[in-house]
Structure formats: C-alpha cells, structure tokens
Amino acid sequence: MNRFLRQLTTSTRVLAGSALTAVMLISANAVAETPFPTINEPSKAEKCIQPEDEMRRNHMNYILHERDETMHEGIRGEPSSLANCIDCHVEPNEKGEIAGIESEEHFCNACHVYASVQIDCFQCHADRPQKFIDRKGGETAHIKHKLQEALAAATETESEKGVK
Amino acid sequence: MSDNKLMPQDNLSASAPEHGLENGSRREFLSKAAVAGTVTIAPGVFLHSTARAADMASNGNRSSRKLTDEVSSKNRWGMLIDTAKCADGCTDCVDACNEEHGLLGSHEHSADTQKTQYIRKVTLKDKSTGHESSLPMLCQHCETAPCADVCPTGASFVRADGIALVDKHICIGCRYCMMACPYKARSFVHENIKNQTLSSPRGKGTVESCTMCVTRIDNGGIPACVEACTKENHNAMIFGDLNNPNSTISQELKRRGGKQLRPDLALNTGVRYQGL
Numbered sequence: 513m514n515r516f517l518r519q520l521t522t523s524t525r526v527l528a529g530s531a532l533t534a535v536m537l538i539s540a541n542a543v544a545e546t547p548f549p550t551i552n553e554p555s556k557a558e559k560c561i562q563p564e565d566e567m568r569r570n571h572m573n574y575i576l577h578e579r580d581e582t583m584h585e586g587i588r589g590e591p592s593s594l595a596n597c598i599d600c601h602v603e604p605n606e607k608g609e610i611a612g613i614e615s616e617e618h619f620c621n622a623c624h625v626y627a628s629v630q631i632d633c634f635q636c637h638a639d640r641p642q643k644f645i646d647r648k649g650g651e652t653a654h655i656k657h658k659l660q661e662a663l664a665a666a667t668e669t670e671s672e673k674g675v676k
Numbered sequence: 677m678s679d680n681k682l683m684p685q686d687n688l689s690a691s692a693p694e695h696g697l698e699n700g701s702r703r704e705f706l707s708k709a710a711v712a713g714t715v716t717i718a719p720g721v722f723l724h725s726t727a728r729a730a731d732m733a734s735n736g737n738r739s740s741r742k743l744t745d746e747v748s749s750k751n752r753w754g755m756l757i758d759t760a761k762c763a764d765g766c767t768d769c770v771d772a773c774n775e776e777h778g779l780l781g782s783h784e785h786s787a788d789t790q791k792t793q794y795i796r797k798v799t800l801k802d803k804s805t806g807h808e809s810s811l812p813m814l815c816q817h818c819e820t821a822p823c824a825d826v827c828p829t830g831a832s833f834v835r836a837d838g839i840a841l842v843d844k845h846i847c848i849g850c851r852y853c854m855m856a857c858p859y860k861a862r863s864f865v866h867e868n869i870k871n872q873t874l875s876s877p878r879g880k881g882t883v884e885s886c887t888m889c890v891t892r893i894d895n896g897g898i899p900a901c902v903e904a905c906t907k908e909n910h911n912a913m914i915f916g917d918l919n920n921p922n923s924t925i926s927q928e929l930k931r932r933g934g935k936q937l938r939p940d941l942a943l944n945t946g947v948r949y950q951g952l
Contacts, residue, residue: 583843585747586836590744635868635869635881638871642873
C-alpha cells in the first residue's frame with residue numbers, strides 16, 4: 513500500500529514537474545506578476561525534522577500517520593507532531609501579534625490559500641503555540657479565587673507600607 | 677570553651693523573637709508563594725516532568741510506560757471517589773477540569789443544557805433513608821462502554837488501558853453515544869472554538885467527554901481533578917491502576933470496597949464510589 517502510494521506520488525511529482533516547466537517556459541514573463549505565498553522562516557529552530565522539499569510535499573503524511581497511533585495506541589513523543597510544527601513555525605509578527613489560521617499570514621494558511629486546499633486541523637487544534645494562547649475564556653471560579661488571594665496580599669502589603 | 681557554649685544559646689535567643697515578628701510577613705510570603713505556584717503549574721508541563729522525575733511508577737499509581745510503546749491491557753486506569761469526603765458545594769475538581777481542558781468561554785451562545793461539562797457535581801438521594809450524597813459525576817470509563825458499542829464510525833472507543841475516548845478525527849457528530857451513555861457524561865460542541873489546550877483539542881460538530889486527562893496519564897501524571905482535590909486537602913479522589921494489586925486505589929478498594937453507579941447495567945466501570 514505504502515509502496516503504491518510512494519510510486520503514485522513520485523509519478524505525480526514527475527508530472528507536476530514537467531507541467532511546471534512547461535508553464536514556466538510559456539509564461540516566463542508572467543512569473544514576476546504571479547503572486548507567491550510569503551512563508552515565514554522560523555527563527556528559533558535550526559532545521560526541520562526533514563528537508564524542506566520533503567516537508568512541502570509530504571508533511572500531511574507525517575502528521576496523519578502518527579495521529580492515529582497517538583490517539584488509539586497512546587504512542588507519543590514521535591518527532592513529527594502538529595504541535596511541534598506550530599511551536600516552531602507560528603511566531604508573532606513585528607507588531608507582536610500572532611496571525612490566526614484565518615489569516616494568510618499564518619504559516620499553514622499562506623500555502624493552503626495559495627494552493628486552494630482546505631485545511632481542517634485547526635477546527636480542533638490550536639493554531640498557535642500554547643504560550644500565546646489567551647486564556648481569558650478559561651477564567652474559572654478557581655482562578656478568581658486565586659486572584660482574590662493575590663489581590664488581598666497586594667493590598668495588605670500596601671497598607672503595611674502606608675503605616676510605615 | 678565558654679564561648680562555644682554561648683554561641684548556640686545566643687543563636688537560639690536571637691531566633692526565638694524573630695519567629696514571632698516574622699509571622700505576618702511569613703503569611704504574606706506563603707500567599708505569594710501560592711500565587712507563584714499556580715503560575716508555574718498553569719501550563720501543566722512542569723507537573724508532568726516533576727511527576728516523571730519522582731518516578732512513582734512501580735506502585736501502580738502512575739503510568740511508567742515508555743511513550744514509544746503501545747498502551748496495553750496490563751493497566752486499567754480508574755478512579756475511586758469517597759463521597760463522604762466530597763463536600764456539598766465544593767467544585768474544585770470541576771474548576772480544575774475546566775481550566776485543564778479550556779472548557780469555559782467556548783459556549784457563550786449555547787443554552788445551559790448544551791454547555792460542555794466533562795465533570796459535574798450531583799446530589800444523590802436515597803429515597804428510603806433520605807441519605808444524601810454529593811459526588812462528582814464524570815465519564816465512568818466503562819469496560820463494555822455503550823458509547824463505543826453504538827458508534828457508527830469507531831470514533832468512540834475504549835483504549836486498551838481502559839480509558840474511554842472520542843477520536844474527533846473520525847467523529848461525525850451524530851450524538852448516538854450521547855443517547856447511549858447512561859451517565860449523561862458526554863457533550864456536543866455547538867460552537868466554533870479557538871485557543872484549545874494542547875492536551876484537549878476540541879472543535880465544533882464533535883462529541884466529547886472526560887478523557888481522564890489521558891495526556892497527563894501518558895506522561896506519568898494524574899488527572900487534573902484528582903490533583904486539585906488532593907491539593908486542596910479534600911482527598912476525596914484516588915487515581916491509579918485497577919489491575920495492579922499494589923496501587924493505592926486497589927488497596928483501598930480491597931479494604932473498603934467501592935460501588936459502581938448503575939451496577940445493574942454490568943458495565944464494569946473504571947470509576948468507583950464509596951459512601952453512597
């Protein structure tokens with residue numbers, strides 16, 4: 513099955529490659545006017561788990577395969593995971609803002625919009641690293657309780673300062 | 677010689693009043709420390725790593741499986757809840773769960789009956805005696821789970837180590853499992869969700885329920901609800917391996933027993949209760 517798929521993808525690649533060359537030859541002048549996705553290079557990671565061209569073509573296979581193993585067999589800690597992709601590739605822009613998955617600035621969406629391929633991962637998965645997630649929605653009575661404690665401690669210190 | 681004798685005495689006399697004086701600021705320090713503690717605990721990652729470092733694996737209270745190995749039926753994860761220790765009106769476990777899985781703020785347009793709850797507090801009343809018990813109700817992680825039985829796509833399944841889960845990749849949102857569950861443990865996501873937690877990816881159009889914090893368990897931790905209950909010193913919940921006779925949960929079950937809810941359904945639940 514896998515061999516068949518590999519053969520299939522190889523032949524598709526050859527086809528796509530020759531088609532692309534043909535298109536390039538015909539419309540060499542139009543290339544400059546053709547919009548191309550702007551893809552952010554991650555600043556922190558030195559290199560990806562696989563070479564760039566391999567990841568561009570086959571990233572979905574890496575994620576899909578281990579998705580089922582993780583979900584049903586509890587196998588974690590494999591190098592390829594959606595969360596790891598996101599951790600490196602999704603970074604705040606110059607303004608310090610993270611572009612959400614609906615934006616074309618998002619690492620995944622940049623190509624997916626360009627290639628017109630719908631992306632469903634982020635209906636359930638977070639589109640940004642966990643450290644950038646705004647947890648206001650997760651404000652619970654528990655957190656409120658802790659906040660009140662912190663506030664009380666702060667006011668106590670202030671009143672003490674006032675006495676001194 | 678005399679100097680040597682005096683030294684410790686001096687130290688003692690100096691430290692004694694200090695204790696008295698420092699009382700106020702120590703309390704302040706403790707409350708600050710508590711706040712700082714929650715900050716570091718919030719992402720949940722640190723808890724896992726410390727839990728692993730402690731390596732309490734052999735006693736069956738935590739998972740010692742290598743993450744590259746498949747889960748097996750050698751383990752069966754379960755919970756034991758002592759309703760006598762579960763205070764009426766306390767929602768520490770519910771709050772911890774909502775926080776862990778990011779459940780709040782994801783259903784502002786939904787009616788109360790539609791809102792997601794992995795765990796909820798219920799009060800049971802024995803009609804013949806009038807005895808009331810307050811207990812947390814969650815997915816009972818049945819061995820022969822009705823949700824998995826009825827699922828048309830195989831999205832609802834029970835993992836080899838006894839944790840009932842929904843594979844949202846293949847869930848079509850038919851909600852058959854919600855109807856089949858005798859404990860009303862499942863919820864349906866009606867709204868678009870953003871900013872999901874790493875441990876709990878969830879989205880519109882799928883059914884969800886308590887995962888027994890499966891990511892935590894796999895990483896050698898304990899479920900968020902049990903952790904919160906223990907941290908707040910209620911100690912009403914025990915987590916552990918039901919298949920390991922040395923685990924705290926098995927020992928406690930052997931000593932005092934534990935009931936299933938709706939035992940007539942013969943589902944062999946992984947969550948057991950005491951003091952009903």
